[in-house]
Amino acid sequence: MSNSISPDELVQALVDYCAGYTAEIKERVGDRIKDIGEEALAEVKELSPVYEGDNKNTPRGAYRRNWTYLIEKERGEIKVTVHVKGKHYRLTHLLEKGHLNRDGTTRSKAIPHISIAQEHANKKAEKLLEGL
Numbered sequence: 001m002s003n004s005i006s007p008d009e010l011v012q013a014l015v016d017y018c019a020g021y022t023a024e025i026k027e028r029v030g031d032r033i034k035d036i037g038e039e040a041l042a043e044v045k046e047l048s049p050v051y052e053g054d055n056k057n058t059p060r061g062a063y064r065r066n067w068t069y070l071i072e073k074e075r076g077e078i079k080v081t082v083h084v085k086g087k088h089y090r091l092t093h094l095l096e097k098g099h100l101n102r103d104g105t106t107r108s109k110a111i112p113h114i115s116i117a118q119e120h121a122n123k124k125a126e127k128l129l130e131g132l
Contacts, residue, residue: 025132030078032128034071037080040121041069044082047113049095063088063095082117 005013048064066088072079084092098110 026076026078029128029132030073033078033080033125036121036124036128037069037071037082039124040080040082040117041067043120044113044117047116049111049113062086063091080121082114082121 045064045067048067050061050064051058052060063084066085067082068085069080069082072081083089092114094108095111096114098108100107
């Protein structure tokens with residue numbers, strides 16, 4: 001008696017195996033991507049500048065405190081977005097890149113904090129995917 005299977009059964013067995021393997025990889029990557037997002041959030045908070053002025057509309061440390069992250073899963077793609085909530089989103093580009101001051105002749109010093117955290121997170125994600 002021979003152990004043979006039909007071509008359809010072979011195809012179904014391969015599809016089932018690949019689906020199980022894919023689900024396992026997605027779960028492992030998804031968990032680690034969440035960890036990378038949390039690490040990026042902590043890093044951008046740590047590197048963010050703290051307002052030292054006396055403006056009553058901008059409490060000390062509000063920009064740093066309002067960082068958060070969002071995980072989006074769509075069609076097999078996982079995306080982590082680290083962003084500032086509230087009205088402080090307008091400051092991100094000005095602080096990261098520097099800007100022309102009110103006098104119109106001098107520029108403020110750039111304080112790179114987002115790009116550094118993004119670069120570190122990208123390297124961690126690349127390393128994660130290389131290890132699969």
